[in-house]
Amino acid sequence: MQTAHTLDVLRTNVAKLRGASDGRERARIGLVPTMGALHEGHLTLVRRALEECDAVAASIFVNPTQFGPNEDLDAYPRQLAEDAAMLEAEGCALLWAPSAEEMYPEGFVTNISVTGVSEGLCGGSRPGHFDGVATVVNKLFNQVQPDMAFFGEKDFQQLAVIRAMARDLDLAFPHVHSIIGVPTVRESDGLAMSSRNRYLSDANRAAAANLPRAMQAAIAQIEAGAQIANALSELEKALMDAGFDKPDYTVLADAASLEPLERLSGKPARLLVAARIGGTRLIDNMAVSC
Numbered sequence: 001m002q003t004a005h006t007l008d009v010l011r012t013n014v015a016k017l018r019g020a021s022d023g024r025e026r027a028r029i030g031l032v033p034t035m036g037a038l039h040e041g042h043l044t045l046v047r048r049a050l051e052e053c054d055a056v057a058a059s060i061f062v063n064p065t066q067f068g069p070n071e072d073l074d075a076y077p078r079q080l081a082e083d084a085a086m087l088e089a090e091g092c093a094l095l096w097a098p099s100a101e102e103m104y105p106e107g108f109v110t111n112i113s114v115t116g117v118s119e120g121l122c123g124g125s126r127p128g129h130f131d132g133v134a135t136v137v138n139k140l141f142n143q144v145q146p147d148m149a150f151f152g153e154k155d156f157q158q159l160a161v162i163r164a165m166a167r168d169l170d171l172a173f174p175h176v177h178s179i180i181g182v183p184t185v186r187e188s189d190g191l192a193m194s195s196r197n198r199y200l201s202d203a204n205r206a207a208a209a210n211l212p213r214a215m216q217a218a219i220a221q222i223e224a225g226a227q228i229a230n231a232l233s234e235l236e237k238a239l240m241d242a243g244f245d246k247p248d249y250t251v252l253a254d255a256a257s258l259e260p261l262e263r264l265s266g267k268p269a270r271l272l273v274a275a276r277i278g279g280t281r282l283i284d285n286m287a288v289s290c
Ligand SMILES: Nc1ncnc2c1ncn2[C@@H]1O[C@H](COP(=O)(O)OP(=O)(O)OP(=O)(O)O)[C@@H](O)[C@H]1O
Pocket: 033, 034, 035, 036, 041, 042, 044, 045, 150, 151, 152, 153, 154, 155, 182, 183, 184, 185, 186, 192, 193, 194, 195, 196, 197
């Protein structure tokens, strides 16, 4: 695996990768953007990319512009050597790990802001977050020029924002279908894997498994015809009983527009939750049958 820390080295390596695939004219490159501190969720994205493409490039960049002033930018785990070894073992061909100065040189003045799907949910509780995500992902797409890009459904709203951005800006590679959403990978007790799970104390880690459990209970109620408002307020209560703070949100939303729903509409729906336990903000989402 080649590692690039500068754009020049990245471009040279991308060009080499494109020319080098079993006599094919042009290798298909899959991009897996991450912030590092890799776990099985990330590695599942890499494996999926390897199935769909000839070569995989992963990026590791803890993007400062998507963190709010009181968020965990400084505390966010950084372990580049360990991550690189994991990616290499999976068969990743290229690691793009720029510095903040390489990504945002002096004089950087551009911002990409997606409206609609970025509003509410995490966009409501993390102002500016999705501008930071959309801008850096657009840069990553331009830098690597992948044929496909792979994102986790764990960050469901992020996936919707990136799809909207790619569609609206006519990015060179995608049809929206070139942005692949990969189902959430979970721990054995159901907790969605996340780099931030490592912030949890043992007691809070055990209690955190109540998040997916309580969501499943709410979904069972909703699918059985319960009032959505009642099911959501029971979900909130179950989380607070388990030691979570009052959740940032518990929302049943249309799975495409992310507009909140007061009743099932026959279209795909999603239950989305963000809640803190012991200062760690966890998010999760699950499909609801309509
Ligand atoms: N459990 C998971 N299952 C599938 N994809 C995941 C999972 N966790 C993260 N991803 C995906 O990996 C990519 C990189 O995410 P990121 O590096 O932020 O990891 P993370 O574990 O979500 O970290 P954080 O705790 O900061 O949210 C994103 O597309 C994200 O949706």
